[in-house]
Amino acid sequence: MTTLFIVDDHKIFRESLAELMTKQGFKVIGMAGNGKQLLELLDKSIPDLVIMDIAMPEMDGCEAAKIAMEKYPNLKILTLSSFGDEKYYYLMINAGVKGFVLKNAGINEVKQAATEILEGGSWFSAELMKSVINSMNKKTTTDASVKLSERELEVLKLICKGLTAEKIAEELNLSHETIRTYRANLLSKTGCSNAPALVLYAIKNRIIELG
Template sequence: MLSKQEAVALVGQAGDGQELLRLVDETRPDMVLTDIKMPKLDGIAAAKIILERYPLTKIIALSMFEEEDLIVEMLEAGAKGYLLKNADKREILDAIFTVNEGNIFYCKHTTAHLASLIVKSKFDSHRKPAGPLFTDREREIIRLICRQHTAQEIGELLFLSKRTVEGYRTRILEKMDVKNTAGVVIFALKHSIIKEEEIL
């Protein structure tokens, strides 16, 4: 799938962590997509070694649903995003282009529990000195997005049209510099816009 993308050059595939390190040394890729669990050397250890040798290399982790603790460890090791192994083509490409632009990619299937683990971890994707300012209305919409309400439902609750809510959502995503609901939840928790108990 990746080899068919004009904007992506696939430079190699590895069967285990040690082979991955050899390939990275040989090819010096801009980006590495790696499984967290691999034979010989796992993705977390491999990510630390790769980034020690080549700090500008961007890493995206591939994981399973039940590997939430490992996803957090992978982010703490320096990964800039993560995907579930059943991610579709569109999300994989979105992750690649998002991370390539220097942003963090949160998988759209991120659970509230995983978001909470990320917020409590040493991983900090928002190192800017102060978060963007949100209006009261935007904060209201952020809280409802975090509670998994659709644009239609938010509109009904706040007496707004669906289109107006979608406009707010677009501005919120831009201000937070995130791509999806998972990014909104993690940002909102990090910046105390919503409390963990409100979404768990």
């Protein structure tokens, strides 16, 4: 059974989410009210997935994610977000967070996001990403200096759909190692640190569009 930590400073929210996720077949093995408490839990056991808020007292989700990912690089984190948290998204992504779900999302979306991340993919709420990109577009321009090949664009678009390297290899009838090479080239050319950052890059530069 897939194990979870739930981290949120509102007790009623984390307990309600724990109950809902348990009904979806997950096993909640730890809950925390802030990032500091999460790190203490991680010193005792590592769950399959951490579902964590950003804005919390003592230690917020950004700092906790950064410290946790440095110490446990294979840890998977799904962030619970509010529209007011846009300024933290890049920090969370650079720390290694695999996805974002709005707090007003239904339990089915949370389950789907968790499943995608556990399978090696990523997940972004479309509504949330529109808000982030609108905010980014007011401050930045697209980067015309980066030239991607047709195959690199093809791989990037599949990454943006949340596909793992294995699924992309199957989709394009290429080897897993070839896809890993394309992914490494994309990260190098764009200056991104991971797949979620590539998703933001692709949307910001209008390589893909949110419907």
